[in-house]
Amino acid sequence: MTTATATPGTQPRFEPALMRRKMNGTIFYGACLLAIAILILALIALLLNVVVVGLPWLDPQFITGMPSRRPTQTGVFPALIGSIQLALIVGAITFPIGIGAAVYLAEYAPDNRITRLLQTNISNLAGVPSIIYGIFGLAVFVRLLGLGPVLFSGAATLALVILPLVIIASIEALKAVPQAQREGAYALGASQWQMVRGSVLPAAAPGIMTGIILAMARAIGEAAPLVVIGAATFVTSLPQPLQGGFTVLPIQVFNWAQRPQADFQGVAAAAIIVILVLIFILNLLALIVRARLSRHIQW
């Protein structure tokens, strides 16, 4: 500890207290580490819980079987197919609309009030709770358009849920493309669409595709809007997109998890494992697609 004194005999004017301050810092660092430790602990507890409860119930018969009132004989095949079909339809809807809206806002839109309104609107939509989208979907797709509580209605509703996120991520990917790329294309005599399609979109493709695939992963796990739409909880035939009832894995989980019997908790956990595996596969796919699309990009 140093003291600064002008003349001997006077009180020290500084008390740096370095040791105490450094110790505070170390305690704080410890608190940060504790926070991470708690998060890791929670994550492990979560996954362990699901695996321990669900793994015994996970067998080929469970994955490929039809549902039954008895948990020992039940299967998730219709729900699994429903989830996969749902993801595909959601992707198919989101792909053109999400990219189209993002391209418009990032490349074509003039800097005026209408554009700002569109952008603010999309940001707001990103924050609307998913269950409210469910209500919208119920009123519009199921009732107004008369489609009924079919897989397609659920997919359209979920597409709306994830569209704002896809648009925002795509706009960011488009904005990250250096201006030099656009100028290079224009200088060759490209029209705006030729420039976008031939130069900007391929350059932004890794970010855009990653965004879409991850949004699809999110859609696979969503249940709230589908509950409102009217997804069935007991479906004994494979879902068809435009007719008949449908179910998806999260709905099955929701149905079974509400029952206190250990058997139902077991199959609920097993279904969760299937969901997590699907999400994991999609994340892996996102990585592969990203690597493939950015093999030429070096900026």
Add this chain to the structure above:
Amino acid sequence: MAAQQIQLTRRRPWSERIIELLLFAAAALGILTTIGIVVILVVQTLQFFQIVNPIDFLTGTVWSASIQPYKFGVLALVSGTLLVAIIAMLIGTPLGLLSAILLSEYSSNRVRNVVKPVLETIAGIPTIVLGFFAINFLSPEILQPLFGVGLFSALAGGIVVGILVTPLIASISEDAMRAVPRGLREGAYAMGATKFEVVRKVVLPAAVSGVMASIILAMSRAVGETMAVVLAVGTFPQFSFNPLESVQTMTAFIVQIVQGETSQGSVQFLSLFAVAMVLFVMTFALNIVSAWFVRRYRTAY
């Protein structure tokens, strides 16, 4: 020599115009959706208010939609939602902020390689899994022995929703902290401040707008969360701020009505829209405030 005039005049081909129009339509779809949501909610809520007095609805503290005598005091549901959300914030804010500080100020490769994947994994877990965790493990094995609560409690829901929103707070706060210019930090270090002091007195105050934005956004997320709370919190609406009790959130009530056998035009069904309207207004307001904070920190530097 005959000068070959190059053709310079060429009207913009109609294909370009159509493409731009299509792209604009995609962007404008959002406006349609927003208008649609508002119209649906407003129309049905007004119909609900033909039957139930809006004042009673907005100020009543007893909610009994399925059991006679019917009472529609939305504050019971709002209190449930807020109770869960506040508990979630009490958990998520410190966890998220400390993680963000770790990522932004103590960033080494080892730290990043652990913290980022953990946060991203949590962010990717479907909310129904969190709900399952709450009633399958958290409540029976931990909360019940510790606090003597029943299987359903606001605390259980609050804890899992807190875990849910932590990555959100962490990522936006980290963003805000990174935006603080190095010069500010270095000035403080140069005066002999310890790392902790720099964080506490320079970085956090400078990033306060972003941190506020993240907290408010997380609050909005917690208010709108459905699946985790439906499973964890229960279906017993009461105007209570006791976290150990079972309550019901607005979102859980919507699910309950939709799953039940209530007929289309009944007052119970209409109450669904009124509750959704309140939910929408709350989250919308929170989002607007959060966006205002984001603008403040994005333009501050």
Add this chain to the structure above:
Amino acid sequence: MNAQAGSTLDATGDGHAPATAIPTIRIAADPVGGGAASATERVPNEVVVELRGVSCFYGSFRAVKDVSVTAAKREVTALIGPSGCGKTTLLRTLNRMNDLVPSFRATGEILLDGQDLYGKAVDPVAVRRRVGMVFQKPNPFPKSIYDNIAFGPKINGYRGNMDELVEQSLRKAALWDEVKDKLKASGMALSGG
């Protein structure tokens, strides 16, 4: 070599540097079929590009002031000047690249083969198809080498044999031998030059 006096171009923004005269230097090539003409009877080449009283503005800031200059066929015309005096801006008016900046405005006449490049009915895309540009910093597209070369012809509707065209172009740039076995490699791997 004839040196022709240019005209004044404002220095950018700060008002410190005095107005500089930008000399343009013409390197005249022999006119076509000019074998019989003696050095004293050189027929001037036909003027292709002509700027008359051109000023360029970004918003209210004037980057180029009242420039009149011509460029003739089969000649290399160079614009020389201190950094920031408006050379790039002037060049970019020739292929309407400045249109990409919303606040840009040009006054005066900019003529290509006698046609006003900024006429009301003129499409910038058509201009850029005829007026090429080589950039200061190389900016290859994130595509394969082949696709980089093929991009220009493709968007302009080239109907011939693309493989031949790519090979010819690479030969002309003296790159063919170097890249002929890795046409699928990333165009961004070739840096510089």
